[in-house]
Amino acid sequence: MFNKILIANRGEIAVRVIKTCKRLGIPTVAVYSEADAASLAVEMADEAVFIGPPAPGESYLNMDRILAACEETGADAVHPGFGFLSENAKFPEALAKKNIAWIGPNVYAIQSMGDKLESKKLAAKAGVSTVPGFKGEIEDDQQAVEVADDIGYPVMIKASAGGGGKGMRIARSASEVKDGFKAARNEAKSSFGDDRILIEKFVEKPRHIEIQVLGDKHGNVIHLNERECSIQRRNQKVIEEAPSPFLDKRTRDKMGEQAVALAKAVDYDSAGTVEFIVDPNKNFYFLEMNTRLQVEHPVTELTHDIDLVEQMIRVAAGKELELTQRDVRIKGHAVEARLYAEDPYRGFLPSIGRLERYVEPEQGPMGPGKLRIDSGVREGDEISLFYDPMIAKVIGYGDTREKAIDALADSLDRLHVEGLQANAPFLSAVLDETDFRKGNIHTGYIDEHFPDGFAGTVAREDQLRFMTAAAAFVHTTFVQRATQIAGRLTPAPNAGELHDWVVIMDGHRFAVEMRLPQGAIGEEVPAELWCPALSTGRMALATSWRPGDHLFEGELDGEKFALTFSDRTEGYRLRHRGFAATVLVCTPRTAELHARLPEKEAADTAKLITSPMPGLVMSVNVEVGQEVKAGEALVVVEAMKMENVLRAERDGTVKSIEASAGDSVAADELLIEFE
The missing domain is CATH 3.40.50.20 (Rossmann fold)
Structure with a gap:
């Protein structure tokens, strides 16, 4: 070729x-x-x-x-x-x-579909359903308000040359249109070198569903069914799946036919994607066409046994498609999660730095399905502020949607990231939610289910059992190893003897008796533990964990689980799905004394504005001595091609400004201080 x-x-x-x-x-x-x-x-x-x-x-x-x-x-x-x-x-x-x-596709297709204004005209001409909106360019924020008023709120403001959620805002009022127009235009210019903006009607509670198309240079075009990409944050996809749990065959076929019609209208000759928004009644509207490979292409590959990159190469070499539309069949279900270097506990702000520890689970069989991971990093690599913060795409596949979700969730439990924050706990929390499991999703799902951001999930009883058992086992193992050091004054009980502990975790205190097996550490000989608060009887824990492992895999009374594990100065840090906790394991006497310790008071930072992430200061909008109101924009910091506006949390007077436009700042670096 x-x-x-x-x-x-x-x-x-x-x-x-x-x-x-x-x-x-x-x-x-x-x-x-x-x-x-x-x-x-x-x-x-x-x-x-x-x-x-x-x-x-x-x-x-x-x-x-x-x-x-x-x-x-x-x-x-x-x-x-x-x-x-x-x-x-x-x-x-x-x-x-x-x-x-x-x-990739021919130049005409790229030009036609890359311009959202022109693409909508072509889509309408090809018989594709389109969203009501203004068909021309928007010159300034005043015209933007006039157009939005005419269309009716809410509206979507987005870059004509955009993609990936960059340069996109939803506005529900004239003031939001003004702010959103300026921010979208700035992002569009920064990301694409093209600041043209369009405005269209925003469909409430839409689902984002896209059709994968594939064409060759001989006039053949087929579609490979759909992907659902409705789980989004800040208009960027977070979790994708194929097929959609929402579409019926009739709607799927109609969407596929329209996608192929549009592709044929521009002589499309590569892999591409026609994106639609779909309302709760299954009415669908053309959104845009991406004339390239999509980030989420693996879910299509897994459910159709096809390598899209190979197909792109074959087509570019002039070969005909080997598939016809009749050959296309959906096989099973795939769900992809985007693992990002961002801190879900701090508003998903970028977390830039070195991957001090990065361990992926082995690809292949995983729980009830199988695992695929597409990543471009290794342990020791650095996530840079100059590029997208994605670490990897983690994809679960199974015969059914439930099995695919379970395979993905099991995989996320086995991912270990240290040195920077990653969004794995949040991804796991979404996968565990009832509405997601039922397929009750839309593009506003995250805002609706996490209106106050993400602060972790409340521990379920099974998670408390898993973590208590793991922490007691780890601590007992460490203690027994320590007693083997010559000169220890108070040897602990040996293997086979009982250890009495109190496990302190997330406000809970569990009295535990632990008996380690007689076998060597690392052998899956069941340990015994008894915790009256969590079980009516003795529990059996089988694990091959040994000191130095940062993944604790075990089987508690026949139920398999995996926890990410790391040592802390005090205690152990454990995570299972969306729940994470620092766990202390103490003797009963130490636990009694620990309960008397005073709570540490949080530092008063109410008068300080600090950078939430490493980035570049784009603008400082206030001066020393200026009085500001709560909600007023103070500083704009750009990181990973996204603008982040820092606003005043309360009324006040600016005492000092510690950064200027063009400065590079670190996370938590002081920017502004109030009197």
């Missing part, structure tokens, strides 16, 4: 493309910025070319440097992945002038 493929991207998608190329026997070239010099993609590729500083505009968005890399290595084809230059029509045009193949 091709002699050598250059991947004009980074991270997870670069690794994903390289894996398919290796299977096909096609050599690959990775390009990298200073921030990615030691990345997994660079390690895996056959060749690698340095293209510039970390800022995307000076590296991954710099066409000249990528074209030079093609010439330097002799690459005769380029796969753009997603994001960056993947939907920039000028890039394939430039490649064509140098006789380098573009592994």
Whole structure:
């Protein structure tokens, strides 16, 4: 097909493309910025070319440097992945002038569908249902208000050249339109170099459902059914699945037919996605077409036994599709969760830093289904502020939706991340919710179910049992090892003898008797424990855990479980699904004394405005001595291509300003102090 493929991207998608190329026997070239010099993609590729500083505009968005890399290595084809230059029509045009193949759709399709204003006109002409909205460009915030008033609230404000939730806002009033228009335009210019904005009607409680299409250069176009991407936060997808638990066959077929009609209208000849919003009555409306591979493509691959990257390569090489629409069948169910470097306990703010510990569960069989992980990082890698904070995509597959969800949930339990925060507890909490399990979801699901943000879940009784058993076992193991050190004055009971503990966790105190097995540590010989508050009888715990392990897998009275585990200065930190706690294991006397300790008072930070994450100060909107009102915008900090507006929590007077526009700031760095 091709002699050598250059991947004009980074991270997870670069690794994903390289894996398919290796299977096909096609050599690959990775390009990298200073921030990615030691990345997994660079390690895996056959060749690698340095293209510039970390800022995307000076590296991954710099066409000249990528074209030079093609010439330097002799690459005769380029796969753009997603994001960056993947939907920039000028890039394939430039490649064509140098006789380098573009592994993506034709330029006309990119131009037509990349402009949301033009794409809606083409969609309507092709017979595709479209959302009511203003068909022209919006010049300023005043016109934006006039258009929104005419359409009727709520409205969606979004970048014409946008994608991935960047440059997108929902407004329910004229004032929200003004603020949202300015923020969306700034994000659009920063992310896409195009600040054009459109406004359309926002459908209440919609589901976001997209159709995967695949076309070749011979006029053949098929669809590979749908993916549901309704679980979103800040208009960015968090959990995706295929097929949708909501669609019936009739609606699925109609959506597929319209997606194919639109693709044929632009002679579509690669993998692409037609996105729809679907109301509670199954009325659906065209949203946009993404002329590239989607982040969530693995759920389609798993449920259709197809490699979309391979298909893109074959089509770009001029080959016909091997599938017809009659060949397309849905097989099982897949659910994907995006593991992000962000702190779910602090409003999902980006958590930038080094992956001091990163351990993935083994791919393959997992619980009732199987596991796939697409990632572009390893332990020791750094998550940079310059790029998207995704660590990995974790995908569960099963014969049924329930089995797929369970496989994914079991996998998240077995992921271990240290050095920065990750959103795994939040993802697990969503997967465990009754409404999600029933498929009762929509794009406002997270705001509706977590209106005050995420603070962890309340422990279930089974989680209390798992954590109590694990903590008692770990502590007993450590104590017994310590008594083997020469010179210890008070040896603890030996293996086979009883240990009396009090486990303190999340406001609970559980008296526990633990008897370790006679076998060696690490052997799955059942230990015994008795905890009257959690069980009417003695419980049997089988585990192969040994000191140094950061995953505690066990079986408690026949019920399998896994906890992420780490030592703390005081106690152990354990997590199961959305519940996490620091657990202390004490002797009864120590527990009695611990109960008398005074509560530590929280520091008073009411007069301080600090940066919630590492980032770049875009603007400071106040001056020293200025009086501000609660809710007033003070500072705008950009991190990972998203603008974060810091507002006053109460009325006050600015005493000092510690940062200026253009400054790089660390997490918790002081920005403004009030009198």
